Amino acid sequence: MSGHKLLFSGLKLWTSGTSRWISGLHDGVNKSGKACFSSCSPKVCIVGSGPAGFYTAQHLIKARQDVEVDIYERLPVPFGLVRFGVAPDHPEVKNVINTFTQTAKHSRCSFYGNVNVGKDVSIEELRQAYHAVVLSYGAEGNRSMGVPGEDLAGVYSAKDFVGWYNGLPSCGELSPDLSCETAVILGQGNVALDVARILLCPIDILEKTDITQPALDALAESQVRRVLIVGRRGPIQVACTIKELREMVNLPDTRPEMAAADFEGVTEALKDLPRPRKRLTELMVKTALEIPGEKEQERRNKASRTWGLKFFRSPVEILSDPDRKRTAGIRLAVNRLEGSGDSSRAVLTGEVEDVTCGLVISSIGYKSLPIDPSVPFDSHKAIVPNNMGRVQQAAGLYCSGWLKTGPTGVIATTMNNSFDTARSLLEDMDSGTLDVSPAKPGSQSISALLDKRGVKPVVFSDWEKIDSVEMSRGKAIGKPREKLLTVEGMLQEAQK
Structure with missing residues (x-):
């Protein structure tokens, strides 16, 4: 029977030589x-x-x-x-x-x-x-940060935030408050960069996508002008891919702001990196340290929004407003690296740094x-x-x-x-x-x-x-x- 078609209940079914189950x-x-x-x-x-x-x-x-x-x-x-x-x-x-x-x-x-x-x-x-x-x-599920204040209003998991703008029914009630100027995203993977891009993306680009209408309306009214994307290790350990980073670099009406000190020794380490990691790191170094050409400088000067990758930092506490109801900032521990490459570990230095922000999005992984x-x-x-x-x-x-x-x-x-x-x-x-x-x-x-x-x-x-x-x-x-x-x-x- 192999190769013949069998008409059955108005459907064509291939018998494919297995007559034992056709019978x-x-x-x-x-x-x-x-x-x-x-x-x-x-x-x-x-x-x-x-x-x-x-x-x-x-x-x-x-x-x-x-x-x-x-x-x-x-x-x-x-x-x-x-x-x-x-x-x-x-x-x-x-x-x-x-x-x-x-x-x-x-x-x-x-x-x-x-x-x-x-x-x-x-x-x-x-x-x-x-x-x-x-x-x-x-x-x-969401991975918990395990720090005081993570249940304050204004703190969201990236999974829920992404679910909100993508129309996941369980995230429909999220209604994030975007009335602050600075947002901090914890984590430096592709999801973290997606969230940063959506927060800063011009509305005329987003309204041509399948983003949900409630999210589009909220983003159109958003006061967020600065997004910091925080990682506990250094530039050589970021988890995003070059495509996502390139999109941030080229995002209209934005300019990058990064600390030159975070890139100490990175240029020397480039030669030993595998090719994809090397290209990604080179793009970061170029964006953070090189003086841009005239056209790019003009674009950056006109930008009304900023973003930056912030390295060697781990969350210690979400800081609240005086009423203890809303997020007012985040306390970050300053780290140093032990070891090199992907196997390096972030070790606390004992220093901390406070960043004023009204929105914290944790992008440290699904579970x-x-x-x-x-x-x-x-x-x-x-x-x-x-x-x-x-x-x-x-x-x-x-x-x-x-x-x-x-x-x-x-x-x-x-x-x-x-x-x-x-x-x-x-x-x-x-x-x-x-x-x-x-x-x-x-x-x-x-x-x-x-x-x-x-x-x-x-x-x-x-x-x-x-x-x-x-x-x-x-x-x-x-x-x-x-x-x-x-x-x-x-x-x-x-x-x-």
């Missing part, structure tokens, strides 16, 4: 509008529909012609951090959504949004219904949270303990993405990490370590459970209704998209 086709389609395959197809469930979830699904579907994949997502909308984490002025990074959409529309893949795994359905119930369960739900008591979790590393994506002491359970490695790297890093997990799972199927011979009900039994519990999943065609509404709302005001900001609003459109 058991159910006569109909499942709730997602996808054809129901044989009960003896290997069934894999993925929890989380961000890059890790979709890349894992993509690899499984391409590598094996009989595997069926169901993706469960807590929100009614897919794509995780591609939708809610990527900066609005980086639309090219979001193009990966096209690839994920192809995967979601594949005949052997189904998407079920609005399903909160761990609450609406347990991991144990998923494990009974599927041959394998892959946890790819990312890192939705994963445990989903279910039955799943092993390393609370110190904030990951699920695993070996190449295989969850330890839990046959048939896997993890991919930040839950597997911690919150590091870019989308391409997550892609490779997810492909590795998919390969581990496929190896286990092939070797018999993962027994796929018993029939499993997959989404049939889970759909019945959800139905009984009054949970109505959002399938991919429902998401496409939401997508269409957002695109047309955006088009009406000259934006690529105007996002729906509440789960209720999303469900309303999905169920029309």
